[in-house]
Amino acid sequence: PNxxxxxxxxAISWEAEQYVPIPINEVRLDWQILGDSTTAGKVEVLLVAAPINLVNYYLNVLKGVGLVPVSVETEITAVARALVQRVEGAPVTMVISIGASTTDLSIVKGSRISFTRSIGTGGLALARGVAQELGFETDQAIEYMKTYGLDPTSLEGKVMQAIKPVFDIIVNEIKRSLAYYSNRHPESAVKRVVVTGGTAKLPGLVVYLAEALGLEVQIGDPWEGISMPSNIAKKLEEDATSYAVAVGLALKQL
Structure with missing residues (x-):
């Protein structure tokens, strides 16, 4: 403060060294002051860090196709904008984006992201669990995972039992994140969870998460409130969870 x-x-660069797992001189840092901390005399800061070589890679790709980049932001920031921040009156929400290699979390209160975290386990780890348990090749394991998922009634629950040990790693980290946030913000508890990403559509995933977390869980719809021709809407809605990042980026300047 002051x-x-x-x-x-x-001060933020010095503090960041405690939280960023790679040398500070190898990352691009940005931050936003969230407000006063529960600890007297301190403020809370939302810190974002990205490897310089990764940022430069994307910038070079854009420039190589003749586009002019105006900003760069993390996927979970764009996802939060698409699924929660533009929804007026939305309750405090945790957004869970389950990608191929990682699961990204954010907690959104009103129009502000109050918490973010990345878990190093995603859809491919679930597929490897199925492949190992059932003796499949990875491609076949992915298809079985998409078809049967976490549904205990499908295929005698064999696929669910193969996925469960790995998925529970994600669930336990989500619980830890919720507990951390609740401890620091007891006045604004998370009321619901919105799930997105390619793995979000696994059969039984929403029910499993809701029971494990004791919260309302729903699949995020980035197209909510966006007008488009009906023939296009039907096609896009089938893979809605895959468009959350793109929609969030498109909404950035609106």
């Missing part, structure tokens, strides 16, 4: 911009920049 620091000028230059002092604040130095």
């Amino acid at each position: 620091l000028n911009q230059e002092e604040l920049k130095k």
